[in-house]
Amino acid sequence: MAIQQDATAGDRREGLKDTVVRTTSAAGAGIGQLASGLSTALPALLLLLWLALTAVASLVGVGLLMAPAVLRALHALAGRERQRLGRWGPDVLAPEPPPTQLRLALLDPTARRELRWLVRHATLGFFLGFLGVLLPISAARDSLFPLYWKLMPKDTTATSVGLGNAHSWPDALAVAMLGVGWIAIILGLTPGMARLQARPGRRLLAAGPDTDLSLRIAELTATRAAALDAHATELRRIERSLHDGTQNRIVSVTVLLGAARRMVARDPAGADELLERAQSAAEQALAELRTVARGILPPVLADRGLAGALAGLAANCAVPCRIDVEVPERCAASVEATAYFIVAEALTNIAKHSGAEHATVTARSRGGRLHLCVEDDGRGGADEDGGSGLTGIRRRIAAHDGNLSLASPPGGPTTLKVDLPCGS
Structure with a gap:
């Protein structure tokens, strides 16, 4: 009692x-x-x-x-x-x-x-x-x-x-x-x-009922098409990674194992060498499978949250990168994954194309929205039509009804700002 x-x-x-x-x-x-x-x-x-x-x-x-x-x-x-x-x-x-x-x-x-x-x-x-x-x-x-x-x-x-x-x-x-x-x-x-x-x-200040409905229908139609395109692109990327990389590795493992099996009786040393090559090819195939799996949904997001995942990206970036994350509560898994891939793509672009010496990634959660900002002190001139991955980023954001703005004047700096709903 x-x-x-x-x-x-x-x-x-x-x-x-x-x-x-x-x-x-x-x-x-x-x-x-x-x-x-x-x-x-x-x-x-x-x-x-x-x-x-x-x-x-x-x-x-x-x-x-x-x-x-x-x-x-x-x-x-x-x-x-x-x-x-x-x-x-x-x-x-x-x-x-x-x-x-x-x-x-x-x-x-x-x-x-x-x-x-x-x-x-x-x-x-x-x-x-x-x-x-x-x-x-x-x-x-x-x-x-x-x-x-x-x-x-x-x-x-x-x-x-x-x-x-x-x-x-x-x-x-x-x-x-x-x-x-x-x-x-x-x-x-x-x-x-x-x-x-x-x-x-x-x-x-909101759009009137008729205008609101028509604009919303047009917006949802466009974002749905962008989401489907982004999904199809992602499936093609995964299929290409599995076909061109992992599948070829597994085929070579099968061939090497078959050859080693036939050589075991007459040439044990040669069979041992083939088995070693088969093991190496299997390990490479396993590594490529892990890379593909991380590209689908990084496990670090589930283990360490968005802050830990972004810190990992910054640590692996070729350009010195500072992370400032203030997201007290977890967002939806799809939103966190989108934010992760956006920052990953942005840092990759900075390392490859910007010539920057420093980069900064800021993440804030305010009023039910996740605000991301990726800045660098590089040469600027980022072009969405230049094959820099910005089109893919925009499609990912559109799938969540988010917003993207890019400021990259010639001579820099470049600032990429993203606004996503936390609960989508």
Whole structure:
């Protein structure tokens, strides 16, 4: 009975611990999302003021000349907000680019939705983002007040809200209790505040239902074709490796064993030499089979995870390579395998073609997405059509609905960035 009670108490403690960890993590993510929202809400507020000035200037005809610039700034800011929302949750699929001519923009539904988003994000979004930055500062200031209140000048305001003075320890502890109240507000409200801040952008900046569906169908059709092409290419590579390498080795083993069997009675020394050659050929065939197996799904991913697998690639790279991996949780096996092959192909290209002295591989997991970045200080000029393997990389990424961007100006440096969903 006592053992059962101890087990129940232990389960309750574990459950309480999990609840505290989830609540704290959600609050931290909420604060981060609110603060990042402020980075677009402040430009939105300035753009809203610019739009108001343009509307006033239009009464005398001058604002009509400013309208295209304002609309371009609005479309760019909306695109930046879509990217921000994609880092903190599901991607916001962008519609077709709206027009920048004033008359066409007034009739375009996408431009009108972006204007509605601008008003809401510049007001409510800015207010929520400001609170997301202010609340942690206030919580830290007030909760730590007993540690430094004696160092403050006399009659200085004690609380972060600008009220009250502290003349004794009970006053200082009362301010600390206010700080605890701020912490409780942060834990309880910031996740909801973050969702409220993001809601206008997710609802108004996404492509409309019809456009969304048609674009999604076209995108899925293209990615499915790319996935099938990549799969067929991979099968051809495996078949060619088995046919040209391993199969020939096994055939030579069979021939050597047959010859040795016929020579055992009349020439034992010659038979022994043939058996030694057969053993060597069998070992080479086994090594080639292991290479093919690793090319299908590297066992190092299952044994050591993505961080260990990428560290192994960096250690074997001919160019000195630095690895910086921050992926706290495991991604789907197919995503990890894709990330592994992308980095392997990129490092191979760097060693063969770039003339680089150093390379860097960075992997980060943020908002349900895996972000990879491979950089080198080589000569640059990487061309996707030049047979460098970039086409195969793009097909692998397309199969997961991921994104690839390549910057490789002549003279370098070369930066390959990949964005993959963690759970595909």
